[in-house]
Amino acid sequence: MAGAGDGTALVRVSRPEAGIAVLTLDAPASRNSLSRRMIATLDDAIGALSEDPDVAAVVLAATGPAFCAGHDLKELMRHRGDADGGRAFYDETMQACAGLMQGIVRSPKPVIAAVEGVATAAGCQLVATCDLAVAATTATFATPGVNIGLFCSTPMVALARNVSRKRAMEMLLLGEMLSAEDAERHGLVNRVVPLARVREEALGMARIIAAKSRVTVAIGKEAFYRQIEQPLAEAYAYAASVMVENMMARDAAEGIGAFLEKRPPVWKGC
Known part of the structure; x- marks a missing residue:
């Protein structure tokens, strides 16, 4: 470049x-x-x-x-x-x-x-x-x-x-x-x-x-920098909402399922 x-x-x-x-x-x-x-x-x-x-x-x-x-x-x-x-x-x-x-x-x-x-x-x-x-x-x-x-x-x-x-x-x-x-x-x-x-x-x-889910990493990075500037109660409220949204992602279902089934996950990035 x-x-x-x-x-x-x-x-x-x-x-x-x-x-x-x-x-x-x-x-x-x-x-x-x-x-x-x-x-x-x-x-x-x-x-x-x-x-x-x-x-x-x-x-x-x-x-x-x-x-x-x-x-x-x-x-x-x-x-x-x-x-x-x-x-x-x-x-x-x-x-x-x-x-x-x-x-x-x-x-x-x-x-x-x-x-x-x-x-x-x-x-x-x-x-x-x-x-x-x-x-x-x-x-x-x-x-x-x-x-x-x-x-x-x-x-x-x-x-x-x-x-x-x-x-x-x-x-x-x-x-x-x-x-x-x-x-x-x-x-x-x-x-x-x-x-x-x-x-x-x-x-x-x-x-x-x-090697990890890209959508999960992106969600986590954004959440880290946002919550660290917030008061404790706000940070927990925000982080809880992020966890809920993350749980709705296809990769979360895949990752948890793979863990329970003792197999490698197949990430889709969504």
Whole structure:
């Protein structure tokens, strides 16, 4: 998939096996930073895969030593010379990035980050936004905006929904690097494995998801993100209604029947 403008590919799409798509950020020279073109290209790719009936799960990887270094600071600084000092460009960029992150959350397909390098600022936000994350033992994470006078306010949204408040504030206020082991301990990533195993570990998780009922996974993912923002009583009421609707699905009848009959289920995705 090519980025808009000069035709340079920013995100590569591959289908290594049935039901699984891999999106690879491929701008190592800029440390896979989230330029406006990168944001638009990745957003388009996520949107297309969300609608693809042949895709059950998505792995998000990157080339080079950085998974993603956050926003393209050089691009942002170039617009300081705009008539409005860059305000319009900055507003459009932050809104576009927020749209990308929400698109990942809204996608019915689980997205698994395969983090082999550094993930900082909006790159750390991208990892936190993905449904699951596998990191190399050498990967590091940070929200270091405070160090350069630009607090990581938008990365804070995803970060604070993954780790404890005290840990999120520590990362945001100190701007220090977090090791992969600490990221796992604090809930930012699910698993830490040797560098050579990162993509296979992520593919293994995607493979397990792809073997399940796609309608059930989609129902569950949407319900998870909706209920987690609700008060307890509302969350239970909502989740109960989701369970009822899920029970009415053909795959639920098939799955329960297969379990009782001690046979493998045959999913229809409905």
